[in-house]
Amino acid sequence: MKARARAKLTDLPSHRGEKAPGRIRQRNEQLIIEAALQEFAHKGYEGASINEIARLAKLPRPNVHYYFESKLSLYQDILGDILDLWDDTLNDLDPEQTPAIALRAYIARKMAFSRTHSLESKIFAKEVLSGAPRLKTYFERGYRNWFERVLRVFHSWIDRGLMDPVDPAHLMFIIWSTTQHYADFETQICAGLGVEELGDREFSRASETVTYVILKGIGVTAEDSGFSESDPVLKAGAAD
Amino acid sequence: MKARARAKLTDLPSHRGEKAPGRIRQRNEQLIIEAALQEFAHKGYEGASINEIARLAKLPRPNVHYYFESKLSLYQDILGDILDLWDDTLNDLDPEQTPAIALRAYIARKMAFSRTHSLESKIFAKEVLSGAPRLKTYFERGYRNWFERVLRVFHSWIDRGLMDPVDPAHLMFIIWSTTQHYADFETQICAGLGVEELGDREFSRASETVTYVILKGIGVTAEDSGFSESDPVLKAGAAD
DNA sequence: CAACAAGTTGACATTAGTGTCAAAAATCTA
DNA sequence: TAGATTTTTGACACTAATGTCAACTTGTTG
Numbered sequence: 001m002k003a004r005a006r007a008k009l010t011d012l013p014s015h016r017g018e019k020a021p022g023r024i025r026q027r028n029e030q031l032i033i034e035a036a037l038q039e040f041a042h043k044g045y046e047g048a049s050i051n052e053i054a055r056l057a058k059l060p061r062p063n064v065h066y067y068f069e070s071k072l073s074l075y076q077d078i079l080g081d082i083l084d085l086w087d088d089t090l091n092d093l094d095p096e097q098t099p100a101i102a103l104r105a106y107i108a109r110k111m112a113f114s115r116t117h118s119l120e121s122k123i124f125a126k127e128v129l130s131g132a133p134r135l136k137t138y139f140e141r142g143y144r145n146w147f148e149r150v151l152r153v154f155h156s157w158i159d160r161g162l163m164d165p166v167d168p169a170h171l172m173f174i175i176w177s178t179t180q181h182y183a184d185f186e187t188q189i190c191a192g193l194g195v196e197e198l199g200d201r202e203f204s205r206a207s208e209t210v211t212y213v214i215l216k217g218i219g220v221t222a223e224d225s226g227f228s229e230s231d232p233v234l235k236a237g238a239a240d
Numbered sequence: 241m242k243a244r245a246r247a248k249l250t251d252l253p254s255h256r257g258e259k260a261p262g263r264i265r266q267r268n269e270q271l272i273i274e275a276a277l278q279e280f281a282h283k284g285y286e287g288a289s290i291n292e293i294a295r296l297a298k299l300p301r302p303n304v305h306y307y308f309e310s311k312l313s314l315y316q317d318i319l320g321d322i323l324d325l326w327d328d329t330l331n332d333l334d335p336e337q338t339p340a341i342a343l344r345a346y347i348a349r350k351m352a353f354s355r356t357h358s359l360e361s362k363i364f365a366k367e368v369l370s371g372a373p374r375l376k377t378y379f380e381r382g383y384r385n386w387f388e389r390v391l392r393v394f395h396s397w398i399d400r401g402l403m404d405p406v407d408p409a410h411l412m413f414i415i416w417s418t419t420q421h422y423a424d425f426e427t428q429i430c431a432g433l434g435v436e437e438l439g440d441r442e443f444s445r446a447s448e449t450v451t452y453v454i455l456k457g458i459g460v461t462a463e464d465s466g467f468s469e470s471d472p473v474l475k476a477g478a479a480d
Numbered sequence: 481c482a483a484c485a486a487g488t489t490g491a492c493a494t495t496a497g498t499g500t501c502a503a504a505a506a507t508c509t510a
Numbered sequence: 511t512a513g514a515t516t517t518t519t520g521a522c523a524c525t526a527a528t529g530t531c532a533a534c535t536t537g538t539t540g
Binding site (some may be wrong): 041042043044045046047048107122125126129130131132136139140143144147154164166167169170171172173174176177178179181182184185187188192193194205206208209210212213214215216217218220 | 281282283285286287288362364366368369370372373379380383384387404406407409410411412413414415416417418420421422423424425427428429431432433434445448449450452453454456457458460467
């Protein structure tokens with residue numbers, strides 16, 4: 001019987017009578033998922049082929065079908081894993097902290113996510129670009145709730161005079177889009193910067209700039225944000 | 241003989257002995273291009289099918305091949321048109337203007353582009369997400385030049401003390417990503433806002449918020465930017 | 481090591497995709 | 511309206527995709 005094959009999260013043994021997956025299954029599912037991440041990120045759901053996934057995973061094609069019921073279920077498993085990752089990483093925006101501290105940390109986490117999970121980010125982006133036909137329920141439930149929770153946090157900060165009365169929803173979109181951009185538009189960014197790939201330097205400079213502009217842009221002052229006024233984080237940027 | 245089929249731009253008659261395209265050709269190429277915009281935006285290059293394009297254009301499939309040599313050439317024609325549109329709309333960032341005025345106008349134009357050309361924007365985004373294999377030359381030439389021109393403008397503003405010394409490249413990415421987002425992530429934005437589609441209200445609110453945050457974020461003051469200080473553009477945003 | 485479970489593999493069925501062609505039909509032009 | 515040109519269309523060749531299967535091999539466990 002084919003297992004549901006959530007290699008990353010469901011590795012707890014003896015969960016409901018299902019035996020823990022053996023080492024071969026574990027290894028192969030992992031190989032397939034890694035290959036699939038590449039292929040789906042590269043070609044999107046419609047354009048991806050199981051053939052290519054098998055090639056990347058260095059397994060014969062029927063083997064992929066042995067572990068995953070169909071292309072769709074493989075894709076949905078991956079999407080599910082991505083949403084879980086997301087939740088784990090980006091769930092806490094604490095209204096009790098100051099916006100300076102909370103947003104600074106949030107942006108840093110989101111940028112780190114773009115860096116370490118760029119394939120996942122791209123898959124998600126492609127899905128949304130396509131109208132998110134395989135994320136309908138997520139957008140109707142989980143996302144809606146999460147988003148409204150975030151809005152309430154922003155509102156509470158605004159009410160307490162900790163930031164400018166900027167439209168919270170659009171502020172969230174600004175944070176989202178800028179941080180997401182460094183994963184999704186990597187190719188364009190590299191072309192602009194004239195580098196082959198984004199390294200530590202570029203990422204920390206990006207993170208600093210984004211943080212600086214957004215925090216200042218919503219009226220969070222230097223002392224609140226942990227910057228000292230006489231020593232701005234950003235030098236001229238005109239250096240090179 | 242098959243023409244190169246640039247329905248939008250090459251409609252000048254008697255250009256090099258080639259006759260002006262007849263009305264049937266003109267109409268059909270337009271139908272095909274509009275259908276292809278949808279299909280490519282929805283599925284990406286790899287996932288799109290000529291079959292579906294033909295169905296959307298309400299033409300028999302061989303007809304599509306009659307007007308366009310291949311799927312690739314159709315796609316490349318469309319990509320080319322998009323780049324041309326881009327150039328026409330977003331080319332002028334004048335260093336002689338103040339950053340307040342120039343950036344405000346630029347953001348407004350870019351947001352309008354996201355609104356009126358969301359399919360084109362999505363196609364471009366998908367191409368970049370895929371690593372832009374069919375935009376290599378563009379990124380190596382046209383884009384590079386344009387980007388460096390923009391950087392020089394920012395530098396000149398910074399040198400003259402008209403804005404904070406924010407890294408110009410990353411500032412440009414911020415402007416790009418936020419404005420682009422309203423086309424590419426439309427589905428997610430609608431889910432967050434709880435609306436079916438983005439209307440005038442949402443777009444102008446988005447435009448205002450993005451402009452406000454970015455201008456303030458780079459230290460462009462209210463008087464420079466055309467805002468009066470006592471009457472902020474953004475009300476609480478807590479209204480609804 | 482024997483028996484059972486798990487994994488591998490080549491072959492096959494089916495469907496869908498791109499691109500080609502020649503002949504028929506429609507349209508244009510003199 | 512006759513002849514030339516453009517457009518339409520059904521049929522075909524070819525490739526590649528997904529998914530299935532049964533036979534075979536390998537691993538696991540008492």
